Amino acid sequence: MLNKLPSYIENKWRSIVSSCLKNGVNPTLVQFASFLSSRAEEANLPMLEGTRHTKDAPRTSKEEYKSKRKNWHSSLKTETTKTDSCAFCQSPHRLDECESFLVIPWSMRKKFIFSKQLCFKCCMPEHVAADCKATVKCQQCGDPHPTCLHTQPKKSHDNKCTLVCGDQYGCNDNSMIVPVWVRSKGSTIEKLVYCILDPQSNTSFVSDKVLQYLQLKGEHVQLKLSTLHASNHIVNCRRVNKLELLSYDRQTVMQLPTVYSRNEIPARRSQIPTPDVAAKWDHLKSLTNQIAPYMPEVPVALLIGNDVPQAIRPRDIIAGEENHPYGQRSALGWGIVGTICKPPAVSNRIISEDLTNSRVFSSTLYKEVITSSKVQEMMELDFADQNVGTMMSVEDKLFINTLRDGIRQREDGHYEMPLPLRNHNMQLPNNRLLAVKRLNSLKRRFSRNPTFKNDYFTFMEDVLAHCAEEVPAELLNLANGKVNYVPHTGLYHPRKPSQIRVVFDCSAIYQGTSLNNGLLPGPNQINSLLGVLLRFRRERVALMADIKGMFHQFFVNECDRDLLRFLWWKDSDLKNPVTEYRMMVHLFGATSSPGCANFGLKKAADDGEKHWGKEAADFVRNDFYVDDGIKSVSSPEDAIALMKSSTGLCADAGLRLHKWT
Template sequence: MQEGTNDERGSTLRPVESTSGTTLLNSTGSSRKTSMILPVYISHTDKPNNERLVYAILDSQSDTTFILQDTCQSLGLAGTPVKLKLSTMHAENKVIDSTKVQGLMVRGFNNPQKIQLPSAYTRNIMPANRAHIPTPEVAELWPHLRPIAGSILPLQNCEVGLLIGYNCAKALTPRDIIAPNGNGPYGQQTDLGWGIVGVVDTTWEGADCDHVGVSHRIVVRDVTEDLALFNHPRPEPAFFSVRNKVKEIIDPNSLIKMFGLDFSERHAGSKCLSQEDRKFLSVLEERTRLKEGRYEMPLPFRNAMPRLPNNKEMALQRLRPLKGRFKRDQAYHAKYIKCMEDLIDKGHAERVTEEDMVQTNHVWYLPHHGVYHPKKPGKLRVVFDGSARYRSWSLNDLLLQGPDFINSLCGVLCRFRKEPIAFVCDIEQMFLQFRVEACHRNYLRFLWWRNGDVNQEPSTYRMTRHLFGAVSSPGCANFALRKIATEGKSDFGMDVSNFIKRDFYVDDGLKSVSTPEEAVSLIKRSTALCKRNGLVLHKFLSNSKEVLKEIPPEARARGLTNIDIHEDGLPIERTLGI
C-alpha cells in the first residue's frame, strides 16, 4: 500500500491505485514523453471544502468527463446508477455499468478559482501512464521550458482520478503556449496549471517505440512496402483517428426509478458517510454536553487544536472600511450597533480578558460585515467571515463540515400538504443557541468598538456560540437538534420527536395533522421540549383559527400582530421563502 502525502493545509491524502484495462498503460516506469496530466483539487458543490488532490487527464479527444470510482468513493459521493454505451478503438457499443455524478468542481493546485465540471461518469479504470506526468525535472531539460519549471508540481503520490473531456472547454482552454524548438515538447498553460506535451528526450533510441504506443484515441501504424505510393520511395507513418462515443442508456425500469427519485426521501442514517463525516460525528458524540439547560459543543477541527499565525492585523484592515461606511451611513451604523449589542447583551459574545489576551497560538480573528435580507430590506444581519484568508489559512479550511442531514425539501413540503390542519414555526437564532466549548472560543475572536464608538480603539471580543459564517455551524446545530429530539422522546412523545427530526428544514418547521386539537397538543409539547434545551419556537402560523387562539400572541408570526383572530380573515404568508 502507498503511504499518503500531506497537502498545503496539512491534511493527509490517501492515494488510491490507478489501474487500466491495458497493463502497459498503467506503467510507472521511465518514459520519454509527457502529456497534459495535471495535479488538481477535486471537490463537490455540497462540500466545497472537502477537497482531494488527484491527477487529471485533459483529453481534447473525449466528449465525456470520467472520474475514477475509488476517487468518487473517497470523497463520499453517491450518484445515479446508469448504463453507458461506450465505443473506443478497443470495442464498439460496449455496455458498461457506471454512476452519473453531478456537481463536481476542480481547481489548479495553486489556483483558488474553481471550475464547474459537467456530469461525470465513474469508471473502475483510468487509461493513464504515470510516467507521462510532467515534472520540473522534465522542464529543466529544455531551455525554452525552464521558466515554467517552478510552476510545475513535483510528482505527487496520488491517483490519476479524473479525465476531463472537451465538454468542459474552460478546463482545456490554452491560456499560454511556449512553442517547441524543432521536434521538442511544448508548454501549455490552462486554468488548471502548466503542462508539457511531446517527446522530451529525442536522443533516446526508443523514442519512436515507447512501450506505450497507443494514446487514448489515436492508433499509429506503419504502411507496408506494397502500399507505398509510386512517388514515395520509403513508407511513411499513417495516423488513424478512432472516434470515441459515450451514450447513456435509459431503459424503462431506470426511467421509473429516476422519476421516483424526485419524490423519495432517504433517512439520514442511510446516507453514505465519508471518513471526515464519521470523524465529525465521533467528535460531537464524545464531547457534546448539556450544561445549564443548553448544549455545548466543540469546534470540529480536522486535526487537533491548530496553531495559527496572528491575523489580528488582517482583521484591523477589514475593520477600517466598515468605519468609513458608518460615517457615511448613519442608519446602517445604528442597525449594526444594535446587532452587536444584542450579541454581547445576550451572552452570545464576550469581551476577551487581559489574561486571555496573552494567548497567541490558538487564536484566530474573524472579520465581519453586515448584509441585508433580500426579502426583508430593513433587517441587517452581521455575518462573520470564516473563509477569510491570512497566509493561506482560513478557519473554514480547518473545520469539518459534517454530514448533510438536512431533511429533503420535497419530503417536508409533501408531508406539509398531507393533512387538513397545517402550521409552521421557526427556531429563533438556531445557530446561536448552542455554546462553543470554552477552550475553542479564542478561535472566534473579533474586533469591535465598545458602544459602537468608532473614535475609540477597537476592543477584542470572542463568540461563545456557534456562529453564522463557520462551515461547521449547520452540521453542529443539526446534530444537536436531532439529539434533543431523540432524548426527549420518552418525556414528550414519539410524535414530537418525529416532528423535530423529520419536519424541519434547517430552522423552519412545517407540519400538518388531522385535527386542531392534535395540532395544539403537538405545538405545546414541542415548545416545552425546545425550551428545556434552550431553544425558542416562535413565528407560528396556521390555517386554523382554533390553533392560533391557543398560541400566545408573542409567539405568533408578525403578520398576525394586528389581526383579530376572532373576526378577521387569516392572511396569506410565505414559508421557506415560497
C-alpha cells in the same frame, strides 16, 4: 403539468373540470391523460400541416412602412424619456442594467416587474409586452427577453453520472476562471465579473460592456491577433490604461497594464469552477469554502494574459491522481483545472456540437435501446427521496464522536459543544492584522453610509449582549496557536432590504490558511426537503413554526472560544479604543455550524422525548428542514397539543419555537 401547457389548452381543461364539478365528481388523472392525447392528435393532423389560422394581412406599402417606422421611433423615444430612473433603486439607469436588481433571485425579479406593472419585454411602464415594439436581446443567451429575466437552462441527468458534468456533454472541464472586481484607478465605480486566467495569451482583454459601465472610452487602435482560427487577423479595438483588479474578497489589489477591448470574451460558463465540483473529489473537498458560489448573473468579461504574471503565477497546487482535476490558487483566488467528469461508455443522447470555441476530441459511444422500464425509471427520478444511507467517512465519524463526547447541557438549558477540529493539535498564525485591516475598511464604509452604520451597530449590540464576551485580560497575549480573529461584514436580506445580518468570515485566508480549513463540516444529517414536504401532505390540519436564531442558541466550549475572537469598539462607540471579544456561540459563517446545530437539535429531541412525548420529539427530529418545521395532524385538538409539547421541548433546550401558523 398543467402550468406547462399553452394557455388555450389550459382553458379547455378548465371547462372540463368545471363540468365535472357541476356533476359532483372530480376529474381523474386518466381523464387528463385522455384529454392531452386528444389535443396532441388535433395538433398533428397531417392534412393541416403548414396551414395558417389567421388571414394574411394586406401588404403595407413602402411609404406607409416608412411612416409607421418613423412614428414608432418617435413614440419609443418619448416613452423611454418618461422614465429616466431605475424602478428598483431610483438611480439614472435602466432596470435591465441595475446591478442591485440583477443580484436578487430570479423569482423576486419577476415578481417585482409584475408588481410594478412593467413591460416584461423592455421593463418600461405604461404598456404590456404584447404591445411593446422595442427590440430586446438578452446579453447572456441572445434570446429576445430582458437580461434581468434570464434563467440558466436545467442540466440533464440522463447519463446518471456520479460526478459533476458541465452543461453540455462535450464540455465537462473546468478552467482558471475566478470572480474579480474591476475598476478604474481612483474611481469608486466597480463591477463584478468573471476573469479568465490564460497563460497562453500575451495580452489582456476586457469586454466593451465593462468599459461602458466604468465610463471609460480609451484610444481606438488596430490589433493584430493570431489564434487557432486565423493568423495575423486585424481587429479594431480600444486601448485602456489604469485599470485595477481586486480579488473577490477584496484582499488583493493589482494594477493592470495596457488592456484591449473586445465585444465579448469567449468562454463557456460550464468551465467556471464551483464548490459543487470540489465537493465531489476527495482531494479537492478542502476548496469547497475557498471557491465562490456560482453567480449566473455575473458576466465573463475579462481575460488576463501572461503580461500580468502576478495574477497568472500559481501560488499553490492541490493534485490528485494523474487523470484527476487539480486545484490551483492564484493571487485572485482558487480555481479548478481539468476534466471534472469522464463521459460514459453508454449514452442515450444524440449530440450536436457547435465547433466554435470547442475542442476537437474523439470518443466511442454506443446507443442503448430505451425500453418502457427505462422511461419509467427516468420519470421517477424527480420524485425519489435521496437517501444518503449510513455510510460515513472517517472525518464524518470524527465529527460525530467529537460532539457526542463533548456536548453538555448548561444550567440555562442551552447545549454547549466543542468546535469539531480536523486536528486538535492545529496551529493557526495570529491573524490580528487581517482583522484590523477589515475593521478599518468597515469603519470607512460606516462614514459613507449612516443607515448601514446604524443597522450594523444595532445588530452588534444584540450580539454583545447575548452571544459574545470580552476576552479576559490574562488571555489577551495568548500565543498557543489556538487564537484566531474572525473578520465580519454586514449583508442585507434580499427579501427584507431593511434587515441586516452580520456575517463572520471564517473563510478569511491569512498566510495560506483559514479557520474553516481546520473545521469539520460533518455528515449531512439535514432532513430531506422532499420527505418533509410529502409528510406534510398526509393530514388535513397544517401547522408550521421556526426556531429563532438557531445557530446562536448552541454554545461553544470555553476552551475553543479563542478561535472565535473578533474586534469591535468598546461600548459600540467609534471614539473608544478597539476591544477584543470572542463569540460564545456557533457562528453563522463557520463551516461546522450547520452540522453542530443539527446535532444539537436532534439531541434536544432525544432528551425531551421522555417528558414531552414521542409526537413532539418526532416532529423536532423528522419534520424540520434546518430551522423551519412543518407538520400536519388530523384535528385542531391534536395541533394545539403538538404546539404546546414541541414548544416546551424546545424551551427546555434554550430554543424558542415561534411564528406558529
